[in-house]
Amino acid sequence: MLSLKSRNRVSGLLALGSSRENAISDELLETLHIFAHEAAIVLDNSLLYRQLGGPTGNCNGPSTSSRHLRHVSALCARRSRP
Numbered sequence: 001m002l003s004l005k006s007r008n009r010v011s012g013l014l015a016l017g018s019s020r021e022n023a024i025s026d027e028l029l030e031t032l033h034i035f036a037h038e039a040a041i042v043l044d045n046s047l048l049y050r051q052l053g054g055p056t057g058n059c060n061g062p063s064t065s066s067r068h069l070r071h072v073s074a075l076c077a078r079r080s081r082p
Contacts, residue, residue, distance in 0.1 A: 002032055004040035011043045 004012040014036045016024060024032070 002036040004036050004043060006037070006040035006044040009044070011040055011047075014039070 001016070002014040003010045004014060014032065016032065018024065
């Protein structure tokens with residue numbers, strides 16, 4: 001399990017599992033740590049934005065936070081390919 005931690009606050013957990021032994025390489029684990037950290041920043045920024053009066057709905061397309069999270073996901077997927 002990896003914590004989604006930003007500014008000394010945990011906002012969630014990323015749970016990983018596999019039926020294969022040693023399925024997660026050191027390189028993939030490093031990538032997942034980066035992803036967890038970036039996801040925590042996205043969540044934290046989203047909460048701060050809403051606290052400052054930003055829109056609470058998604059009327060004008062994807063938010064910057066969700067676009068950023070998808071971008072980070074894509075980068076992690078590319079890095080984990082053999």
